[in-house]
Amino acid sequence: MQTCLATAAVLMSVASASAEISNGTVKIGVLTDMSGPYADNVGAGSVLAAKMAVEDFGGKAAGVPVEVISADHQNKADIGLALARKWYDTEGVDTITEVVSSGVALAVQQLSREKDKAFLATGPGTPDLTGKACSPVGVHWAYDNYALANVATAPLVQKGLKSWYFLTADYSFGQALEAEASKVILANGGTVLGSSKHPLNSSDFSSYLLQAQASKAQVIGLANAGADMMTALKQANEFGITSGGQRIAALLVNLPDIHALGLNSAKGLIFADSFYWDANDKTREWSKRFMARFGGKAPGSLQAAVYGAVTHYLKAVDATKSDAGSVVVAEMKKMPINDFYTTNATIREDGRVIRDMYLLQVKQPSESKYPWDYYKILSTVPGDKAFRPLKDGNCPLVSAAK
The missing domain is CATH 3.40.50.2300 (Response regulator)
Incomplete structure (x- = not known):
C-alpha cells in the first residue's frame, strides 16, 4: 500500500511539474x-x-x-x-x-x-x-553593432586615424554596423568620406576596394562579416592597399575567420568581441x-x-x-x-x-605558441560603457521616465 501511495505521489509530482510545459x-x-x-x-x-x-x-x-x-x-x-x-x-x-x-x-x-x-x-x-x-x-x-563600433572604432580614431571609408554588406546588419561606426567616428572628431555597398556573399571586391583606395581615407572599414569580411581582407592585401599606407578595420571578426585567413593575412587586426576561448x-x-x-x-x-x-x-x-x-x-x-x-x-x-566586451588584436605569427593561439586582449570594456544607453534605444518597453 505504501509503495502504491509513493508511486502515486511521484506521478502526481511529475504531472504537476509538466502541467505548464x-x-x-x-x-x-x-x-x-x-x-x-x-x-x-x-x-x-x-x-x-x-x-x-x-x-x-x-x-x-x-x-x-x-x-x-x-x-x-x-x-x-x-x-x-x-x-x-x-x-x-x-x-x-x-x-x-x-x-x-x-x-x-x-x-x-x-x-x-x-x-x-x-x-x-x-x-x-x-x-x-x-x-x-x-x-x-x-x-x-x-x-550588437553599437558595442562593436563603440569598443573598436573609438580607439582607432583617438589614435589619429580620422578619415574612414566603408565597404558595407548591403542588408540590415551591414547598414546598421556602418551607421553605428560612423556615429562613433564623428563623435570623436573623425570624418566618413563615403561607402560602397556590396551584396551578401560577394566573391569579387575589386571595384569596391578601388573606390575605397581612391578616397584616400586613412582607414577602410569593413562593415560585413564571415566570408565577405575574409574575401575583402584577402583582396585588399593582394591589391597592396595596406602596404600603400591605408589601414583595414574589420568591425566584426570571429575566431573561425582568423583561422581561415591565417595569421599572416590577419596579423595586427584590432576589433571588438564578447569572448575569447583562451582568456x-x-x-x-x-x-x-x-x-x-x-x-x-x-x-x-x-x-x-x-x-x-x-x-x-x-x-x-x-x-x-x-x-x-x-x-x-x-x-x-x-x-x-x-x-x-x-x-x-x-x-x-x-x-x-x-556584459563586458573586449578590445582584441590578432597576434603576429611569431607570437602564436600553439593551435588557435590567435588573440591578445588589449582591454576590457564594462558593459555599461560598451552598449548603448537604455534611454537612447527608443524601446517601447522602457518607461518614458527613464
Missing part, C-alpha cells in the same frame, strides 16, 4: 546559417553548444526532457520566418536561439512575440532588437570540451553565446515550471548571469544582456 518537453530550436557565409562562425558549432548546455543541465528542466533541433535559414527572412512558424505551430518548439542574420532575427522576434515564445538572439548584430523592435520575449545575448581557466576548460567534440576547432564567441543563453533559459524554465515566453524571459531578467562566458551580467529591461 507544453507537450511535456522543452524543445529548443537552433535556427542558424548551416551552409552560407556565416556557417563557420555559427552553424554546426552553435548546435553543438546548445546540446552541451542541455547535457550539462542534466537533460531536463522543470522535470521534463529537453530536446534540441536545428535548421538552416539560409540568411533569408522568408525562409527563416517560415521555419520558425512551422516550429511554433506544429513541432512544439518553445524557444528559438542563434539566428545570425539580422533580417531573419527581426522577423522571428516579432513572430515569437505573437506566439509568446522566448527568443534568444545570440548571433545577429542589429541593435534594433533591443531598440525600436524590442520585445518582452526577446533577449539579445552576445554583442582564462574557465573559458579554456569549456572550450577544450567543445574542441574534443568539434574536430579540434576552438569555439568563437557566437557559439559560446548559444551555450550561455540556453543555460540561462533552462534555469528560468526550471524556476518557473513554465515555457511561456513572457514568464520565462521575465524570470531570466531577474537572475544574474554567471558562467564561463559571462560574469556578473544582467538582462536589461529592453532585453539587452549587459
